[in-house]
Amino acid sequence: MKLRTAVGAVAVVIAAALTLSGCVKSSTAAKGGGAEDTKTVRVFISGDTNVEKLWTDGLGPAFEQANPGYKVQITLDLHGEHDAQTMAKLSASVAQQKDPGFDLVDGGFVAKASAANFLDPVDPSKISALGEIPADVVKAGGTGGIPYRGSSVLLAYDTKAVPEPPKTLDDLLAWIKAHPGKFTYNSPKSGGSGGAFVATVLDKYVPADARQKMTVGYEKGLESLWEQGFATLHGLNPYVYQKGVYPNGNQQVLDLLANGQISMAPVWSDQFTTGVANGSIPATVKAAQISNPSFTGGAAYLGIPASSPSKDAALKLANFVLQPEQQAMIVKNISGYPAISLDKLPPELQGKFANADTNNLRKGYFDSMTKDLNNLWDQKVPGK
Template sequence: MKTWKKWAVLGIVTTISTGILAGCASSGNASEEHQKTVTLWAGGSDNVKVGMEKIVEAFNKSEAGKEHQLKLEFIMSGAGAQTVSDRIVAAKKAGETKTNYDLILTSDAEYGAYIQEGGSDLFTPYNAEKIPNLANVQTEISTGKGTLVPYRGTTVVLAYNSENVPNPPQTADELYTWIKDNPGRFSYNTPGSGGAGGSFVQTAIYNFLPEEAMNSSDEKWKSEWEQGFDLLADLHDSMYQTGGKVIYPNKNQGTLDLLINGEVDMIPTWADMMITNLSNGMLPETVKMTQIDPGFTGNVDGLVMPSIGSNQEGAQAVMNFMLSEEAQQILLDSMAAIPVIDSTNITSEKSKYLAELNVENFRTSSLGSLGNELNEIWDQKIGTLSK
């Protein structure tokens, strides 16, 4: 299998992905007897949950697990609960310390938004000596160097029913033409509920902007969003409908379910979600994936330590484990995660699907808080068109 070094360009990474993490449990102060517990906060779709549960089990059985026990707090995307970022920022501003926010799963795309809201000291830099497996990492992140430890990569692709679409679109313009020529047969989820829909929206808007804008949180770019939103509004009437009304599904899984059930022929989806559903038989082999040019966005997903956490030693032990061959194998098998280390000794049936991805079409996106603003404007301009 190819290594992530070969896969990564521009320092990628969905969600991933996945969108801003959401939390529902209160942070609370960690008691003395639980100082050896490492609490990992994560969010996203079910495939991420499954992968993290397997990581927790493996870590707790490992040598490092004799000293630190890993606990998972997972919130499904689109759950509607207060986000982890909101909770962490609020706790930090309230002066809380020694909370159970030991480790956060996030992406380089989301990192900027965290820092904008919580300040440059929201996260604690890691000690590289505590994470020797960093020497094996063969990818780069677009932001958060010295603080964010990458653990997997993915990107958003175009999934389609090859029986009904023998010649899928190859460019963004061809895709938009196809959508209008085939009303009701395309869908994307609300951008605030999942990264696949978010990537579709960002791509439609930022294709009209300079490439540098996709990795900038500068407010000046907002004045150039109008043309992209006009495009999304023009496509609205051609989207999936039910009961005579355009519906934008909730969460990444929502559009994938429409494709599985044959209600649409084409959707944007995370590569790892599609590969997982192909390999477990939920998607028929007639469903294929392709990349358009310019490509949809992706991310590098990673781990960061909030400065208000309780167990930095344990958090760094988890970071180190996540970069082991054992953990990278688990992530590939359970999540179709593209390895971030030399994958010579990492093999999987899912590797054949990864080989179809063309790294030349991978794009990174890191908008900081602009990403949330863009989603809110979509809710106002596009989401309301169906009402």
């Protein structure tokens, strides 16, 4: 995508940047440093507090301890509520070759920023671990994306009510109708676990070549292929929890499952694993992946702004995060999938993913397609 610097566009960017400056929270793994200090890495997180905690309590301090003189500063935009403003700020900084205010991005918009040439290109000569990560995972992040952790949606089930879970999507759909009120998923706008269930049902009716196009670009003309899937989802209304109640968010689904109000639901692998570890999810609840198709998942990517004044330090931090010790930290702290091969981690950590294929991260739809999907679900699925 070509960069434009028309006066009107710059004005919008400046306004967006000013808006953003008052809407994010900053913290530091260590005090000191700034844009003029090329040994300080300012990490911008577009995500949740668990990811912020991973950086502030884990990755940041570990990097500083291993690299005396280097500092890590953290800024959080909770749930990525201001991604559009951040992209505008990034666009302006690259166009004008000015400091964007951060040196390493951890957020869902990294692939889009990479496609727009806002990020510094990386390859195995700069990030050595890229040569060991599955090529399709690396490719999904574009030339500037650095995969550093992952997760997928799994089917969680209460073994007291479901001794053997469905193995395929068709089996799951049949189970839902045979056990009214015992399954639900959150509305796709409110969380990715529900979104993955919706996308997987739609995918049942979308040809593979069309779906491939819809994962890498905006193909509005192909959205008609979703019609049969939306009809299937609408037909499930009488069979889901309380005849059509769709919780608001991933956590509400987990709470219903943990409290025994439902017996089965799609859940994020990392949230589920964390819940089992801290006791909020009973030991009787298990999780596994379905097939034909599987639920979607994906990698989380880091990116280095093309106009960052601290590219070398940011590269150093990105390489550090992909080392086995830090990958193990990601597994322990937030139950994320490692980006590197699972066999490089201690055996006790490998066992955490016994029922999940960490290398099989079936991509979701392109960002703009997902927004349309969410809006269409609102229109076509709930209600009688």
